[in-house]
Amino acid sequence: MRLLLDTHILLALVERRIAAFNAGVRALLENPEGEFVASVASLWEIAIKWRLGKLELAFDLDAFPELLETMGVELISINARHALCSVEPEARTRDPFDRLLLAQCKIEALRLVTIDRALVDHPLAARTT
Numbered sequence: 001m002r003l004l005l006d007t008h009i010l011l012a013l014v015e016r017r018i019a020a021f022n023a024g025v026r027a028l029l030e031n032p033e034g035e036f037v038a039s040v041a042s043l044w045e046i047a048i049k050w051r052l053g054k055l056e057l058a059f060d061l062d063a064f065p066e067l068l069e070t071m072g073v074e075l076i077s078i079n080a081r082h083a084l085c086s087v088e089p090e091a092r093t094r095d096p097f098d099r100l101l102l103a104q105c106k107i108e109a110l111r112l113v114t115i116d117r118a119l120v121d122h123p124l125a126a127r128t129t
Contacts, residue, residue, distance in 0.1 A: 002035040006114035007042040015058045024128025036073045041100045093118035
């Protein structure tokens with residue numbers, strides 16, 4: 001299964017902080033057969049929060065794409081189909097980054113790995129229980 005990593009999951013994976021997640025999320029992230037995908041939307045969200053001083057990073061922001069590549073995490077761009085996609089059922093979040101990630105899951109046949117309470121029950125979220 002190809003898994004799209006929500007932004008907070010992506011950061012925890014890169015910074016090696018996955019031990020705090022529940023067993024289901026850890027099992028997904030530790031599965032050697034897992035195909036992990038990150039969205040450029042997450043990079044954009046991270047860059048915005050870092051520049052605003054709302055996020056500290058344990059890595060060089062400019063080197064982030066290369067770091068993901070060395071970790072075997074595929075990076076996907078945002079395209080017009082993603083931007084225009086309507087996801088049903090509608091997510092319980094108003095966060096545009098979350099909505100874009102769900103659209104990418106729908107278009108690219110991915111499942112979202114998240115612990116966000118507004119997203120974990122969505123049909124496009126990876127089941128962790």
